[in-house]
Amino acid sequence: MASLLPGLRRAAPRLASDFFICHHCQKYARPAARQIKIPRKTNLSRTIRFNSSAATFPELVPKKTSPLSSLSQTISNAEKERAKGGAKKGFFPETPSNTVAYWLLASAGGVFGIVVFGGLTRLTESGLSITEWKPVTGSLPPLSASDWASEFDKYRASPEFKLLNPHMTLEEFKKIYYMEWGHRLWGRFVGLSFVLPAIYFVSRRKVSANMSLRLLGISGLIGFQGFLGWYMVKSGLKDDLFAPGSHPRVSQHRLTAHLGAAFICYTAMLWNGLSILRTNALLSHPARGLAQLTHLSSPSLSVFRNSVAGLTLLVFTTALSGGLVAGLDAGLIYNEFPRMGTGFHPPKAELFSPFYSRKSDQSDLVWRNMLENPSTVQLNHRVLATTTFTAILSLWAYSRFNRRLRGALPNGARKGMLGVVHLVLLQVTLGISTLIYLVPVPLAAAHQAGALALLTGTLVLGSRVWVPRRLMALVRQRVRQASAVTGAGKVGLGKEAMKSDLSALRRNGPPVL
Known part of the structure; x- marks a missing residue:
């Protein structure tokens, strides 16, 4: 036994290079580190045991039973896969700048x-x-x-x-x-x-x-x-x-x-x-982002998300009806609100006048009046604007007084909803003022700008609550990649611990049982 210890002390530094470095890195190591001369005796495996669960000498243990060899091969394969992925990288990046x-x-x-x-x-x-x-x-x-x-x-x-x-x-x-x-x-x-x-x-x-x-x-x-x-x-x-x-x-x-x-x-x-x-x-921050998107996808917010999409479409449709009003100068008639003449709408004979029909059977009576009759066009715009105003206030009240939605709604979405309320109040004020004062240029231009501003508000709100499928898939992919990197880091920490144990082995020598 005394004659064996000097040989082990000389071989210990080389064991670190041979067994605790991955195969991919061994080709860059010193050639001498791979040439180990170890004195062999038939009863070596019976008399010496290391702290590691694997045998130290590969000549004595089959490769398939060595966890260090498996770990080295796994890391090498992972590096090869990453190299292949980098080689397959296309012309376009994954996300825009x-x-x-x-x-x-x-x-x-x-x-x-x-x-x-x-x-x-x-x-x-x-x-x-x-x-x-x-x-x-x-x-x-x-x-x-x-x-x-x-x-x-x-x-x-x-x-x-x-x-x-x-x-x-x-x-x-x-x-x-x-x-x-x-x-x-x-x-x-x-x-x-x-x-x-x-x-x-x-x-x-x-x-x-x-x-x-x-x-x-x-x-x-x-x-x-x-x-x-x-x-x-x-x-x-x-x-x-x-x-x-x-x-x-x-x-x-x-x-x-x-x-x-x-x-x-x-x-x-x-x-x-x-x-x-x-x-x-x-x-x-993929993990945090995935948590946010998962929260926004919860059933408690589904009604709110769908309502914001409906509001955006309603605002756009109302703005288009305003284009018909502008094209026909329909804002120069019935310059009062909320009444239109003696009632809340003109007489039916005026709304669907045969004057605008171009077919003898009057099959185009309805849609021609809807698009070409100034009285009907203004009434349509009033109805759409009132519906938009009511819908926005109703959605705000729902988000404000429903306890379940109020607790689940993110702070950014809550502020966005309040901003949309302010924009619709301003837009309604501008629209009524433009009508009452016979379409002055400053008010009419501000009213048109207000329509686009209101559409902007609903889009910003939507960007805070909608969950696109592609975005969700991309965030999940990043989380998986981050988890893989974290796992590799833990493996690296394990290898450092093994190297520390080997250093102690070189200083104190192997224990003999």
Whole structure:
């Protein structure tokens, strides 16, 4: 036994390198560390035992019974799998950058501004001052007296000049021209400031594959919105689209489509920007994010979540009905609230007048009056606005006085709901004031901006309570990855403990039983 101890002391340092380093790392170790010369005796396994549950010498124990060998192989396989995963990494990242989110929110702000400015253009009757659509060359205004004279001659040939502004001077024409030119230039800026950065972010791998398709869709929507704008203006340049001798105006259908496309474009930009920020915030702390999403998915919040989605759709529909009101100048009749004449609604004969029907059998009587009769259109807008107001207050009261929902509702959602209440109160006040004071330009523009602000409030509230399936799956995947990393860390700690035990073994020698 005395002759065996010196050999074990010399072999102990080499045992650490051979048995406590994974196979993947052994190829980088010193060659001498793998060449172990150990004196062998037939009764060695009977007389010496280590603190480890495995035998020290692999020559004496089969490899399949060594837990250290299994652990080393497991770690090596995990590293190979991670290497394969990195090699398969695609062009697009898993989640977009926060920079993309801030750019989308800024783009949404630009759309918000152009919607308000477009309302001012319509209210000042400046939209028909430019009678041609030149997407490229129209970026510059007339620069000489002859150019201004040419543009003014084109406007004087339009029905609006002949019926409304036969005494307009060139200086007065320049004012409305610059208003419409500014609106179109703003639209070009919104398009370029979106398309060019979108190309940059995709090429620099700042957006995911799903988000790149959304950016493509929004870019196409912006182009379609510009086409709708010209299609709308074109309807006001021909007198065959309205009754002879009536007020020249653009088609209310095309105006509503133009307004609705702008609202959809704004919604897409705002929602995707908020979604990116929320996704990255939840993924920064996956376990906490999963707990939050699981809580929001609870049945106690299902009614509230679905109600917020319904409110968003209701606000959007009410805004579109306001586009019909603007297109028909329906706000200039029945300028009182809540009554309309002698009652709360006009007579039935006025609401469904045969004058608006174009078929002999009057099969289009109802829908024609719903879309073309100013009295019916204003009543529809009043009903939708009142319904929206009542629904928002009812949902707030439900979230405030229902104990179960009040205890489960997150603080951010509670504040968002209160913000929507404030916005709807402001919007109703602006709408009634606009009606009573015969549609003054400042109040009417503020009322249109209030509609978009109310839609913004419902979208922000929705972003705090809705649980997209893709987001839930992504957070769960991150939690699983984090759990795997945590498990690997625990294994590493176990290996460090083994190395500490081996150091003590080298200092004190193996125990003999």
